[in-house]
Amino acid sequence: MxxxxxxxxxxxxxxxxxxxxxxxxxxxxxxxxxxxxxxRPVAVATAVNPDNEVLLLWRHRFITDSWGWELPAGVVEDGEPIPAAAAREMLEETGWRPGPLRHLFTLEPSNGLTDATHHVYWADEAHYVGHPEDDFESDRREWVPLKAVPDLVARGDVPAANMAAALLMLHNVRLG
Structure with a gap:
């Protein structure tokens, strides 16, 4: 129908x-x-290091008054290529510049209410540039073992559905 x-x-x-x-x-x-x-479209990015750890943000969301792990993300500026926006957001929010980004997948996290298209990217390397410009966005930034992702999601430590989907997909791609 x-x-x-x-x-x-x-x-x-x-x-x-x-x-x-x-x-x-x-x-x-x-x-x-x-x-x-x-x-506007949203660009999301993270990196996985040689130890199979994923770069995450621990942050508070005031709307739901909840804490959880997230990937760096933000809106794509007018005329900005989506991969460039993903790299920019990762650098601004973590202080880490990703290596070459790979498209992981695209999803619509709430298509019954919004047309928010989220484009998720990841890199298998990143270089620390310095303290994040947007450090107000999270309490901390950590490299978390990718093998821990299913348990983090199951415990509710990744409360945002788009972030849980991205991390589970990355877990599957990287660790199979």
Missing amino acids: RWKNLGEHTVYENRWFRVNLADVELPDGSHLDHYLIRL
């Missing part, structure tokens, strides 16, 4: 997102108003 978006208008907008109201036609012909959030 396919829902049809017959049109939408913006009810709020800022630099990061737009909240739109859509007129949606359901398969039975009835209509409903559906709010949705239009977001």
